[in-house]
Amino acid sequence: MQHSLIRKRLISLFALFLLLQTATHDLRAQEAQQQAHKAPLAKLDLKSGDSIVFLGDSITHQCLYTQYVEDFFYTRYPKMRLKFHNSGVGGAKAWDALARFDRDVAAYKPKYVTVLLGMNDGQYQPFNEAIFQTYYKDMQELIAKIKEIGAQPILMTPTMFDARAARMGKRKRDPAAVELYNSVLAYYGTWLREVASESGFGFVDMYSPLNNITLTARQKDPSFTIIKDAIHPDPPGQVVMAYALLSDMNVQRQVSRINISQNAKGKPTASARGGKLSDLQYTDNGVSFTWLADSLPWVVPQEAQLGAELTKLGHRMSQESLSIHGLPPGRYELSIDGNVVGQYANTALARHIELQSNAKTPQYQQAMKVALLNKERNDGPVKNKRNSWRAFQQFARIKRELDAQGDQQDKTQVARLDRLEKQLENQEETIQESEAADLALEDQIFKVNQPVARKYVLKKVVVRKQK
Missing domain, CATH: 3.40.50.1110 (SGNH hydrolase)
Structure with a gap:
């Protein structure tokens, strides 16, 4: 009786051992499968x-x-x-x-x-x-x-x-x-x-x-x-x-962030991302500094502007943020390289203003020149090269149909295939000419798209009393 009881306990322990082994094996297999999973490109x-x-x-x-x-x-x-x-x-x-x-x-x-x-x-x-x-x-x-x-x-x-x-x-x-x-x-x-x-x-x-x-x-x-x-x-x-x-x-997503203030001793200080700030000065009626950005705002041609508005493209993907603290109450006029780009209250400047969609700024105008050059590039040589592939697509489709027909090929389709084949004789030449013209326009883009140092001047607007 006692021998039988011991035997049952040994069998139970062995079954438990096998169960634990199986569970461990399944867990390891699951872990291996999880480790094999790939993360999508981020x-x-x-x-x-x-x-x-x-x-x-x-x-x-x-x-x-x-x-x-x-x-x-x-x-x-x-x-x-x-x-x-x-x-x-x-x-x-x-x-x-x-x-x-x-x-x-x-x-x-x-x-x-x-x-x-x-x-x-x-x-x-x-x-x-x-x-x-x-x-x-x-x-x-x-x-x-x-x-x-x-x-x-x-x-x-x-x-x-x-x-x-x-x-x-x-x-x-x-x-x-x-x-x-x-x-x-x-x-x-x-x-x-x-x-x-x-x-x-x-x-x-x-x-x-x-x-x-x-x-x-x-x-x-x-x-x-x-x-x-x-x-x-x-x-x-x-x-x-x-x-x-x-x-x-x-x-x-961001072009730049400039934050200007005065420290406890009244000296101007700045923290900036996306470029280099220099020559910072506080005056009795405003602030001036020089800013060399690392990049330009992302802008699109006029016919596409609605898309920029619908996506809030500037704010979400191209923000040029400027905040200036410690200004006396009033309105201030901002000019960049001598061009007036807007007027802002001191409270708005303390929160921050965004310049990326301001068509009056020289950096926006520079970016628009890039966009228009690239529009010329795409409307011209790029599209010209793409059009050359239309005939190839027709050729490939007809050839597949004829190959499937075996010996009983449609004569009209055979003749059409021959015409397309002759048309394609100059395709490589068209591609190379288009790519040369494409490259020439891109060379121009890379002359226009280089950021330059800009002089920012913020002056308090003097309100004249009416007589």
Whole structure:
């Protein structure tokens, strides 16, 4: 009896031991799995000479959100010269990007490749599983090719399909597609979020900011849209996209912060970030100093200004903050390099004023020259190069169709393929000429975008008594 009891206890202890071993093994396996999880890309790590490729469809081919992102880097990092390449083609799907990948992406040796595809892949109809599976397969292959060349993919959700703009337009569309296509794009984007999160890629939510801003604006104006044709964001909408990309990649948001005051002995003191302050003087009626900033404010051309207002772009991504304490009560006139830029109460100056969106400041005007030069660059040589890829896309699609036909090839399509092939004989020459013109304009940009020392003078406004 006693022997049987001991035997039962030994069996129980052995079972407990096995249970603990299994639990420990499972815990270790779980810990190993957790350690294997990758963190999504949190920020861009860039230095002079690095290359960024913007891969996409017609929304990238517009050369707008890409242009505004370039404007940011030209003004925020004027000492760092990056290489930008727009790789968008109107009408492109993920397969089309694969077809031109070697010459239009890999050849530029990118460190990062942003990918904005999906708008055309969904084929403008309610969700279709077979269509999604084609997109799924081609995107997986495209991501693999980006990784193979040593680049980091930055996956971006498809942008918004504006159903209300589609209903207001004259083009006849399938009502079911109009109602449901924005939801289809949301589905595609949610899958991309999962891929980026699990694989450690960069991820940018282009979809939500466009939808949220539109919904908010329609509370005041039901007809509001920043996507007039329902598909291609207008310049303000493209600013929203540029803001989303830079915000999600956590770039440096502030241009400068200057804080001026007097210490207990009445001597002027200053703390500053984003540049070098010198020659600080307090006078009986104001303050003066010299400021050499490290960067310029991020500004966009006039046609895109609404986008800057909708995103509060200046305050959130380009703040030039100035605060001055200890001034006697009254209003003060601020001039920079002899140009009056505004009047401010001493209380407002003590809190802080923001100058980044003040078009009267010389630094804003300098940044606008950069933006207009880059607009010329994108409207000219960059877009010219992108247009040259339209024929290639048609060629690649027809060739795929003919290859699938085997010996029974459509003669009309064969003739069309021959014409496109002849048209493409000069494509490389067009690319090289466009890139030479592109580089010449960028050289001009890097002459204009260098910050210079500015003289700030703040004087108390004398109020004349009326007789």
